[in-house]
Amino acid sequence: MTAQQAGQDSPRPLRADARRNRARLLEVAEAVFTARGTGVSTEEIAREAGVGVGTLFRHFPTKEALLEAVLLRRLERLAEAAEQLAATKAPGDAFFTFFALVVDQSPAKNVFADALSAAGVDVRQTTSEIGRTLHQAMAALLTEAQRANAVRADLGVPELTALLVGTCRMVEHLGSDSDARERTFAVIADGLRASGS
Amino acid sequence: MTAQQAGQDSPRPLRADARRNRARLLEVAEAVFTARGTGVSTEEIAREAGVGVGTLFRHFPTKEALLEAVLLRRLERLAEAAEQLAATKAPGDAFFTFFALVVDQSPAKNVFADALSAAGVDVRQTTSEIGRTLHQAMAALLTEAQRANAVRADLGVPELTALLVGTCRMVEHLGSDSDARERTFAVIADGLRASGS
DNA sequence: TTCTAATCGGAGTCGCCAGTCCGATTGTAG
DNA sequence: CTACAATCGGACTGGCGACTCCGATTAGAA
Numbered sequence: 526m527t528a529q530q531a532g533q534d535s536p537r538p539l540r541a542d543a544r545r546n547r548a549r550l551l552e553v554a555e556a557v558f559t560a561r562g563t564g565v566s567t568e569e570i571a572r573e574a575g576v577g578v579g580t581l582f583r584h585f586p587t588k589e590a591l592l593e594a595v596l597l598r599r600l601e602r603l604a605e606a607a608e609q610l611a612a613t614k615a616p617g618d619a620f621f622t623f624f625a626l627v628v629d630q631s632p633a634k635n636v637f638a639d640a641l642s643a644a645g646v647d648v649r650q651t652t653s654e655i656g657r658t659l660h661q662a663m664a665a666l667l668t669e670a671q672r673a674n675a676v677r678a679d680l681g682v683p684e685l686t687a688l689l690v691g692t693c694r695m696v697e698h699l700g701s702d703s704d705a706r707e708r709t710f711a712v713i714a715d716g717l718r719a720s721g722s
Numbered sequence: 723m724t725a726q727q728a729g730q731d732s733p734r735p736l737r738a739d740a741r742r743n744r745a746r747l748l749e750v751a752e753a754v755f756t757a758r759g760t761g762v763s764t765e766e767i768a769r770e771a772g773v774g775v776g777t778l779f780r781h782f783p784t785k786e787a788l789l790e791a792v793l794l795r796r797l798e799r800l801a802e803a804a805e806q807l808a809a810t811k812a813p814g815d816a817f818f819t820f821f822a823l824v825v826d827q828s829p830a831k832n833v834f835a836d837a838l839s840a841a842g843v844d845v846r847q848t849t850s851e852i853g854r855t856l857h858q859a860m861a862a863l864l865t866e867a868q869r870a871n872a873v874r875a876d877l878g879v880p881e882l883t884a885l886l887v888g889t890c891r892m893v894e895h896l897g898s899d900s901d902a903r904e905r906t907f908a909v910i911a912d913g914l915r916a917s918g919s
Numbered sequence: 920t921t922c923t924a925a926t927c928g929g930a931g932t933c934g935c936c937a938g939t940c941c942g943a944t945t946g947t948a949g
Numbered sequence: 950c951t952a953c954a955a956t957c958g959g960a961c962t963g964g965c966g967a968c969t970c971c972g973a974t975t976a977g978a979a
Contacts (some may be wrong), residue, residue: 540955542948566936568959577958583937677909678834683896684906691892691906695884709881709888712874718915737925737976763966765929774928779968 547584549574555595563592600655603627607662617675620666621714624689628710631693676717688713744781746771752792760789797852800824804859814872816910817863821886825907828890873914885910 539547553574557565567588573650585591606626610619663682670676680688692713699706736744750771754762764785768778782788803823807816860879867873877885889910896903 528758537955542946543956546957567938568936571958578938579940579958580956583956586938588937677907680909681902683899683902684909687895687902687906688893688909689830690895691888691890693888694891695888698884698887699880705878705880705884709884712877712881712885712910712913712916714913715916716909716911719909719916734925738975740926743927764968765966768928775968776928776970777926783968785967818939 527595543584546574546580550576550581550584550591551594551598554591554599558595567591576597597655599630600659603630604655604659604662607659607666611662611665611669614668616669620670620676622693623663623666623715624684624714625710627689628692628696630698633690677720680717688717733804738782742745743771743773743777747778747781747788748791748795751788752795755789755792764788782902794852796827797856798847800827801859804856804863808859808862808866813863813866813870817867817873820860820863820910821889821914822907824886825893828886828893843859874917877914 538544550570554570557570557573567581570591571578574581574605581591585594603626607623610623610626613619614622633647660682667676667680667682667685671678671680692710695709695713696706699709743811747767751767754767758878764778765775767788768775771778778788782791800823804820807820807823810816811819857879860882864873864877864879864882868875868877889907892906892910893903896906
């Protein structure tokens with residue numbers, strides 16, 4: 526931001542090993558933070574990735590930046606999946622498949638979103654770029670499903686988001702008991718279909 | 723635990739000021755942790771309560787112990803409320819009132835439960851005493867509501883707990899938009915009633 | 920009021936962790 | 950292969966926060 530073009534990224538492509546390390550760090554960070562919480566130290570992440578802390582901080586100037594990067598990757602993937610589903614499946618099916626997908630992938634996202642908002646980062650601000658894409662993709666899925674009468678009409682994207690967040694927590698809470706998980710999920714699904722009539 | 727009876731608490735009642743301070747600390751801790759997260763330092767809690775850190779640590783040997791104490795108070799209150807409701811209202815009404823009560827009180831509980839489990843404390847272990855009471859009270863509310871056909875039959879207490887946890891998150895997520903909150907809550911409520919037929 | 924044990928308060932200790940710095944290493948252009 | 954700039958690694962720093970310790974204070978019994 527200081528004296529470079531503010532628009533796009535690296536004027537010079539990263540050296541091969543640098544790119545490798547960066548990718549490795551993201552990978553490891555995602556895995557470790559997801560598994561053991563965002564409290565894990567940067568040193569630990571670096572060690573696990575087989576690099577020094579210096580390397581970590583060269584790529585991500587802040588622990589927070591690392592978390593952000595991981596979260597963005599997650600959102601990006603979700604947006605992709607949403608578009609894919611919207612394009613290939615029937616409205617209702619696409620919607621519920623997406624819902625299930627988000628919930629399955631979620632134990633992770635929660636952790637990151639929490640950590641960031643706890644650190645005072647406005648997630649909505651930071652993730653705006655991809656956030657918008659995801660938002661639109663979700664809106665498309667939702668309205669199509671509603672038009673097909675597969676989902677009640679009195680919901681918008683904010684409500685859907687909240688339901689997703691909450692459902693993620695439920696799943697997280699139930700842990701490995703997949704029977705209970707299914708029953709719980711059924712409550713939500715039935716609620717989403719209920720016409721309110 | 724070193725040389726005293728392991729069973730019950732204080733053989734000697736606390737001095738008046740000590741009792742006062744202890745109560746104050748719990749009060750303040752609950753408020754502050756709820757409002758600003760469990761990351762708030764013990765020193766801050768102590769200052770806010772108008773005592774020194776020494777006092778805080780005399781009453782609660784560990785920050786974690788303080789969190790635990792606060793959480794227990796919360797659970798205790800919930801158990802009370804559940805019993806009260808079961809005794810005075812019609813089954814379905816009692817159940818849904820309880821549900822709403824938990825959700826309203828919740829922004830708090832989440833925070834504590836999270837912090838403790840993040841710290842490696844098995845909440846189910848620690849809160850067993852009151853946890854059992856609460857568990858029973860919830861079971862009673864649930865089965866009565868089911869018998870009265872106000873709630874679908876394929877749910878048990880674990881599922882109910884998960885739904886509560888998740889719904890708390892939804893509410894938390896939506897923040898102050900009470901319209902969206904109501905719509906979201908309606909999804910859950912309809913889902914709970916849906917017979918699955 | 921007097922005396923003593925219980926309690927208080929907060930300066931100080933200790934360990935942990937994010938983030939820095941620079942000599943050693945290594946990719947790569949020529 | 951050589952040279953040099955990009956990159957690496959990890960010892961080191963600074964600050965923060967949980968917890969300790971002990972002299973000062975105070976509740977409450979006699």
